[in-house]
Structure formats: structure tokens, C-alpha cells
Amino acid sequence: MSRPESRLGAHLPVSPPTLADVAERAGVSRQTVSNAVNNPDLLRPGTLERVRQAIEEMGYSPNRAARNLRTRTSQLIGLRVSPVQEGTANAMMDRFVHTLVETSALAGHHVLLFTGDDEDPVAGYDNLLRSTAVDAFVVTDTYLGNPQAAWLAAQRAPFVAFGRPWDRASARHPWVDVDGAAGTRLATEHLVEQGHTRIAWIGWRKDSPIGEDRRSGWLTTMHEHGLSTTGLASRVEDTVQSGGEAAAVLLDESAPTAFVCASDTLAMGVLHTLWLRQLAPGRDIAVVGFDDSQVAQVYPVGLTSVRQPLEDVAVEIVRALQSLLSHQPTPEDGVLLTPTLVVRESSARPEADVPA
Amino acid sequence: MSRPESRLGAHLPVSPPTLADVAERAGVSRQTVSNAVNNPDLLRPGTLERVRQAIEEMGYSPNRAARNLRTRTSQLIGLRVSPVQEGTANAMMDRFVHTLVETSALAGHHVLLFTGDDEDPVAGYDNLLRSTAVDAFVVTDTYLGNPQAAWLAAQRAPFVAFGRPWDRASARHPWVDVDGAAGTRLATEHLVEQGHTRIAWIGWRKDSPIGEDRRSGWLTTMHEHGLSTTGLASRVEDTVQSGGEAAAVLLDESAPTAFVCASDTLAMGVLHTLWLRQLAPGRDIAVVGFDDSQVAQVYPVGLTSVRQPLEDVAVEIVRALQSLLSHQPTPEDGVLLTPTLVVRESSARPEADVPA
DNA sequence: GCCGGTGCTTGGAACGATCAAGGGGGACCG
DNA sequence: CGGTCCCCCTTGATCGTTCCAAGCACCGGC
Numbered sequence: 001m002s003r004p005e006s007r008l009g010a011h012l013p014v015s016p017p018t019l020a021d022v023a024e025r026a027g028v029s030r031q032t033v034s035n036a037v038n039n040p041d042l043l044r045p046g047t048l049e050r051v052r053q054a055i056e057e058m059g060y061s062p063n064r065a066a067r068n069l070r071t072r073t074s075q076l077i078g079l080r081v082s083p084v085q086e087g088t089a090n091a092m093m094d095r096f097v098h099t100l101v102e103t104s105a106l107a108g109h110h111v112l113l114f115t116g117d118d119e120d121p122v123a124g125y126d127n128l129l130r131s132t133a134v135d136a137f138v139v140t141d142t143y144l145g146n147p148q149a150a151w152l153a154a155q156r157a158p159f160v161a162f163g164r165p166w167d168r169a170s171a172r173h174p175w176v177d178v179d180g181a182a183g184t185r186l187a188t189e190h191l192v193e194q195g196h197t198r199i200a201w202i203g204w205r206k207d208s209p210i211g212e213d214r215r216s217g218w219l220t221t222m223h224e225h226g227l228s229t230t231g232l233a234s235r236v237e238d239t240v241q242s243g244g245e246a247a248a249v250l251l252d253e254s255a256p257t258a259f260v261c262a263s264d265t266l267a268m269g270v271l272h273t274l275w276l277r278q279l280a281p282g283r284d285i286a287v288v289g290f291d292d293s294q295v296a297q298v299y300p301v302g303l304t305s306v307r308q309p310l311e312d313v314a315v316e317i318v319r320a321l322q323s324l325l326s327h328q329p330t331p332e333d334g335v336l337l338t339p340t341l342v343v344r345e346s347s348a349r350p351e352a353d354v355p356a
Numbered sequence: 357m358s359r360p361e362s363r364l365g366a367h368l369p370v371s372p373p374t375l376a377d378v379a380e381r382a383g384v385s386r387q388t389v390s391n392a393v394n395n396p397d398l399l400r401p402g403t404l405e406r407v408r409q410a411i412e413e414m415g416y417s418p419n420r421a422a423r424n425l426r427t428r429t430s431q432l433i434g435l436r437v438s439p440v441q442e443g444t445a446n447a448m449m450d451r452f453v454h455t456l457v458e459t460s461a462l463a464g465h466h467v468l469l470f471t472g473d474d475e476d477p478v479a480g481y482d483n484l485l486r487s488t489a490v491d492a493f494v495v496t497d498t499y500l501g502n503p504q505a506a507w508l509a510a511q512r513a514p515f516v517a518f519g520r521p522w523d524r525a526s527a528r529h530p531w532v533d534v535d536g537a538a539g540t541r542l543a544t545e546h547l548v549e550q551g552h553t554r555i556a557w558i559g560w561r562k563d564s565p566i567g568e569d570r571r572s573g574w575l576t577t578m579h580e581h582g583l584s585t586t587g588l589a590s591r592v593e594d595t596v597q598s599g600g601e602a603a604a605v606l607l608d609e610s611a612p613t614a615f616v617c618a619s620d621t622l623a624m625g626v627l628h629t630l631w632l633r634q635l636a637p638g639r640d641i642a643v644v645g646f647d648d649s650q651v652a653q654v655y656p657v658g659l660t661s662v663r664q665p666l667e668d669v670a671v672e673i674v675r676a677l678q679s680l681l682s683h684q685p686t687p688e689d690g691v692l693l694t695p696t697l698v699v700r701e702s703s704a705r706p707e708a709d710v711p712a
Numbered sequence: 713g714c715c716g717g718t719g720c721t722t723g724g725a726a727c728g729a730t731c732a733a734g735g736g737g738g739a740c741c742g
Numbered sequence: 743c744g745g746t747c748c749c750c751c752t753t754g755a756t757c758g759t760t761c762c763a764a765g766c767a768c769c770g771g772c
Binding site: 016059062068072081083084086094097098101102105110111112127240265268275293294295297298300 | 418439466467468488627649
């Protein structure tokens with residue numbers, strides 16, 4: 001009676017039952033059904049059971065649009081997908097995204113993807129924010145000078161960043177990041193344990209704070225062990241070719257026995273150079289990459305690599321989002337997680353040419 | 357006057373302007389503003405300009421929840437993210453997802469990610485459908501026996517599949533797929549042109565229709581050229597190790613000079629075996645993979661690989677979704693796209709040991 | 713038997729947009 | 743000059759949910 005449209009014809013998709021339909025069937029009012037869903041404690045056990053059964057029988061699920069309109073939330077978290085970089089090994093985002101989707105589902109949220117204008121990076125955020133399409137954002141590419149975080153903070157929009165605010169410590173927004181220096185420290189310690197003393201670094205250009213962070217882990221570990229780093233560092237673009245060329249120069253000029261790289265992409269370049277020179281990775285020269293990409297995993301000579309705990313990052317981000325959205329002040333500003341080292345053949349112990 | 361909440365205080369996030377706010381400022385009614393947004397043709401140019409200016413000044417954007425409630429749409433497309441497979445090279449999904457997000461944005465849609473229960477694969481779909489959270493789905497993993505497509509069809513839920521319906525041709529839902537056989541045909545033709553006559557196949561187990569499709573391209577091309585395929589085919593699991601073992605067996609027993617593989621993962625296994633045997637890929641033995649994964653791109657010896665036109669697939673899927681959602685009957689049931697071959701060093705011309 | 717409190721339930725209003733129908737004014741025609 | 747049409751705009755109703763305040767039954771105490 002209350003839903004004439006359901007009588008239109010069986011060949012059309014039947015519109016789903018509403019709160020009122022369930023209420024009628026259970027013999028209670030709308031609000032009671034709503035309470036059964038959102039505040040079960042308010043109902044007498046008998047009533048609750050009756051309503052629950054009606055919900056079950058009719059396959060009721062609250063209409064999201066109506067709920068969103070009333071509660072002024074969307075239960076959605078916006079995530080900007082960055083352009084795909086071909087020719088690099090860093091495809092770790094799906095690992096992160098998957099856990100993010102799973103974890104936020106547990107918190108009752110879904111993940112909404114969107115792209116950004118290249119010329120106006122905040123346009124996508126602005127649209128979603130103004131149309132109240134998402135409750136919060138997860139910002140992933142917090143490179144230096146990226147205006148997104150600052151803009152979102154200025155808009156008082158809830159968001160959590162994957163990545164530290166590099167530019168100024170005054171930015172007080174929640175963030176989660178992986179300690180890159182700790183990762184390269186692990187890598188360097190591992191190589192020192194294997195008996196290496198001439199360990200080279202191949203990283204990114206100086207204006208990349210992430211690259212400098214990773215470099216610092218190598219540098220301090222070398223110095224802690226009293227090892228020289230003179231002529232053993234190189235800063236290049238993040239491409240296979242650059243990594244290979246840097247490795248060639250370092251091998252010629254400084255004769256390192258091991259390489260620590262800021263990325264698996266660079267490490268692949270090093271492996272290429274070793275291959276050209278008939279040097280066996282792991283036996284002749286050790287190589288360690290960063291990101292534990294699929295390349296590192298399927299390369300014939302398994303590539304030792306620093307693995308970011310992306311699953312934990314996603315969990316922490318969702319945790320921060322929840323306290324942000326429930327207006328509980330976050331206890332600390334940021335969470336810094338420690339990566340692990342996945343040891344494979346490319347960093348096996350050198351045999352006799354290095355003094356133990 | 358009409359928005360008392362905006363007076364609460366400047367330290368709270370100001371709630372965005374509504375249709376009524378814009379109407380008041382522009383000196384028109386709500387409906388006129390709505391028309392200015394959705395049906396500009398209905399307005400007199402002068403009025404339209406005035407409303408547009410008010411919209412611009414106030415930074416108005418229609419509240420999505422309200423619009424969704426009224427129009428019974430969500431402008432969202434659901435995409436289930438499948439679990440990440442570690443240790444394989446097939447991370448092509450982000451290429452697809454990115455274009456999907458971009459293209460559907462042009463059509464006014466956003467992409468919503470969700471995960472599925474492993475035990476109840478349709479649970480995620482069911483929830484989103486019943487709560488009218490999404491307008492349609494994109495189904496990606498249409499392996500044999502996957503109940504999702506059939507279930508969605510039974511629910512009369514709008515969806516487009518990436519992948520042909522393998523089980524029964526009677527399934528009449530829109531789909532977009534890549535012609536795997538055409539891809540392996542390209543690969544095989546390419547190798548024949550290089551002078552190869554003993555071209556081996558390493559694929560997946562027989563119960564994989566995708567694998568059988570790809571295998572058929574190799575098989576028919578071989579036969580068309582009058583080449584024998586006896587003892588040159590192998591069916592294994594999709595792992596690096598399996599690929600390597602299969603290559604070793606084939607090399608020992610049938611002495612092929614080239615390999616066509618159903619995936620880059622298998623091709624990596626082949627390259628590993630070649631490396632162990634001191635055989636140079638491209639010079640001694642040619643290898644072709646499938647998917648043009650990042651591994652193929654950054655491997656020191658570039659891996660020739662069949663590249664799926666994932667960007668085109670996404671575009672076609674959005675196109676099909678649009679006609680589906682606008683209730684225009686789709687002209688054809690499915691779209692089959694042709695992949696391309698990316699030639700790299702691993703399939704360079706053999707030198708003298710193969711008769712031209 | 714009356715009163716007050718407790719605990720569940722109820723109807724009305726609101727969220728902000730679109731749909732359907734109604735109205736005012738000018739142009740055009742008779 | 744009156745009627746009709748059309749164009750452009752306005753008004754009231756509605757989508758399905760949650761918030762709010764009031765209603766009502768029940769129980770114990772006096």
C-alpha cells in the first residue's frame with residue numbers, strides 16, 4: 001500500500017524495502033526500526049528480535065543517500081590515484097590500497113577514488129569536499145611543495161597523510177609514515193654483517209626529502225662502523241638507466257663491494273650493470289633495493305629489498321581517521337613505522353675476497 | 357536568516373551553501389538554480405549568467421546526498437579489489453583502475469572500492485546494491501565458475517564485466533575483453549619472422565579458459581605455418597618456479613629456440629633457467645611474456661611481452677556502463693580488443709644457428 | 713485510587729536536492 | 743481590446759532516513 005512502485009511490474013528491478021516497510025511488517029514504527037539498527041540497546045529484547053527478523057526477511061538495508069543526507073556524512077574516504085609511472089618498479093600502491101579498503105570497511109567506510117587535474121591539484125579535493133561527497137581524505141603523495149596537505153588543513157578538512165610533512169614542522173595534521181632511514185640502516189647493517197666495508201649508495205636528487213631520509217640511514221650506519229663513505233654516494237634520477245650508469249661509475253672509481261639503493265628501480269639498473277660486466281649479484285657484488293616490489297620478488301636472482309609495512313600503514317591511517325571523525329583529538333601528531341629487510345640472493349655472503 | 361548554523365562560530369567548519377542560499381543571493385527560486393546547474397537551456401541567458409555568478413561567488417556545489425536521494429542514483433561505480441598476489445608479476449590493475457577512474461569522472465561518476473568476503477563472494481555486492489550505494493558494478497575477475505556475474509544478472513543489477521563469460525554463451529550481459537589468442541598470435545608470428553621454427557608454449561592448467569584462449573593463438577599460428585607443436589607445450593601453475601622448471605624440461609626434451617608464455621611471471625621463470633644455463637635471452641633463446649608488466653619493463657634484458665590495451669578496456673567499459681545506465685540497449689553484447697606486442701631484447705633475431 | 717517516574721514507542725520535522733504542476737507577463741492573433 | 747499561447751520562473755510535494763519532543767503504558771509507593 002505504501003509502496004505503489006513495487007506493483008509496476010516484475011520485469012523492472014524492484015526498489016528495495018524502506019524503513020517504513022520493515023516497520024509495518026514488524027508492527028512497530030519507523031523510529032523503532034531505526035533504533036534496532038543504530039541503537040539496539042534502546043529496544044526491549046523481544047521487540048528487537050521481531051524487528052531483526054523483519055529486516056532479515058525483507059533484506060532491508062538502510063538507504064545510504066537518505067542516511068547521508070540526514071547525518072551529514074557519507075561514510076566515504078577519498079583517495080586520489082596518482083598517475084601510473086611506467087618503467088619503474090614501484091607498484092606497491094595496490095598492497096596499500098587493498099588493506100586500506102579492507103580496514104576502512106571494518107570501520108564502516110568505503111574508499112572512493114578520484115583523479116586530479118595536473119594543473120590544479122586541489123580541484124578534485126575541492127569538488128568532493130564542497131559536495132559533501134566524502135568525509136575525509138587520505139593523502140599519499142606528500143612530496144615537498146605539494147599544496148594538498150596545506151590546502152586541506154586550511155579548509156579544515158579531515159585528512160590523514162601517508163608521509164611526513166617535510167616542509168615545515170608547524171603543519172599539525174595527523175600523518176603516518178615509514179622510517180626510510182631505519183630501512184637503509186637495516187640494509188647497511190646487514191651488508192656490514194656480511195663482511196662488506198665498501199658499501200655504496202645510489203639515491204635520488206638532493207631535493208627529495210624522502211631520498212635524503214633514506215640516504216641518512218646509510219650514511220650514519222657507515223660512520224657508526226667507522227667506514228668511509230668518500231666517493232661512495234651517487235644521486236640520480238629514479239630510472240633503471242640512471243641506476244645502471246651510476247653503478248658503472250662507482251665501480252670504476254671507488255670499487256665498492258655492495259650497493260644500497262633508494263629504490264628497486266635503481267637496484268635493477270645496478271643489476272643490469274653487473275650483468276653486463278659478468279659480475280654475479282650476491283657472490284661478486286651485493287645489491288639491496290627499496291620497496292620489495294614485484295620485480296624484487298620475481299627476478300631470477302632474488303633482490304634483497306627493504307619492505308615497507310604498507311598494511312600497518314593502512315591500519316594506522318584508518319585508526320587516525322576514526323579518531324579524527326569522532327572528534328577525539330589524536331594523541332600524537334604522527335606515527336612512524338619501521339620497515340623490514342627481505343633478504344634474498346642478491347646480498348648473499350661474499351666468499352673469500354672480503355676479509356672477515 | 358535561512359542558515360542559522362552558519363552563525364555558530366567561525367572556528368567550526370562552515371557548512372557549505374545550499375541551493376536556497378544561492379537562490380536568495382541571485383534573487384531567484386531554488387528550482388531556477390537547480391535548472392542552471394542541470395538544464396541551463398531552460399534559463400534566459402541573463403538569468404543564467406546571474407545565477408552562475410552567484411554559484412561561483414559562494415562556491416556552491418550540489419549536495420550529493422540530497423541529489424542522490426531524490427534521483428535514486430549515487431553516481432558511483434563499484435569495483436571489487438581482489439587480493440594482492442605476491443610473487444607474481446601481474447600488477448597491471450592500477451593501469452586499468454587509473455583510466456577507469458579518469459574516464460568515469462568524465463561521465464560524472466566516481467569509483468568506489470570494496471572488498472569481498474572470501475566465503476561469500478557476493479556479500480559485498482549485495483550490501484552496496486541494497487543500500488543503493490552504487491549505480492553499477494565493474495566485475496573484473498570473471499574466472500570460470502565465478503558466481504558474481506550470474507548473481508548480478510539475476511538481481512538485474514547493472515554491471516559490465518572485464519572478461520568474457522566463459523561458462524555459457526547464454527549469459528547476456530555487457531562485457532569487454534582482450535583477445536588473448538590474438539596476443540599470442542602476434543608473439544608467435546613475431547618469432548616466426550625472426551626465423552624460429554621450434555617455438556614452445558608455457559601456459560596454465562587446462563581449466564583456465566583464459567590460458568586456453570592464449571594457448572590457442574600459439575597453436576593455430578604454428579599450424580598455419582606448418583610448424584610442429586609436438587612436445588613443445590607445457591601447462592603449469594602461474595609461478596616463477598613452475599615456469600623455470602617447465603623451461604628446463606622443454607629445453608632438455610624438445611630443444612626449442614623460443615618460448616611464448618601465458619604470463620610475464622612464467623617468462624621470468626624461463627629467463628631464470630636460461631641464466632642458470634648461461635644462455636643469453638634474445639641471442640641464444642627468445643622469450644616472450646604476457647602483460648607487459650613492470651618486470652618486463654625494468655628487467656636488464658628487456659622482456660618482449662604482449663601488452664593489453666587496458667586503457668581502451670576502461671574506456672569501453674565506461675561507455676557500456678553509460679548506455680546501460682541510460683537504459684539504451686547496448687548495441688552488441690561484448691567488445692573484444694586486440695593487444696599489441698612490445699618487442700624488447702629478449703626476442704632479438706637469432707644469429708646464425710637458425711636457418712632463414 | 714492517585715501520582716510520579718521509567719522505559720519504550722510515536723508522530724512531526726528536517727536534511728537539500730529534484731519532480732510535477734501552477735502562474736505571470738508579453739507577443740501575437742483575431 | 744480580449745483571448746490564447748508560449749516562455750520563464752515559482753511553489754508545493756517528495757525521496758528515506760534520523761533527530762526531537764511528546765505520548766502512553768506500566769509499575770511501585772503512598
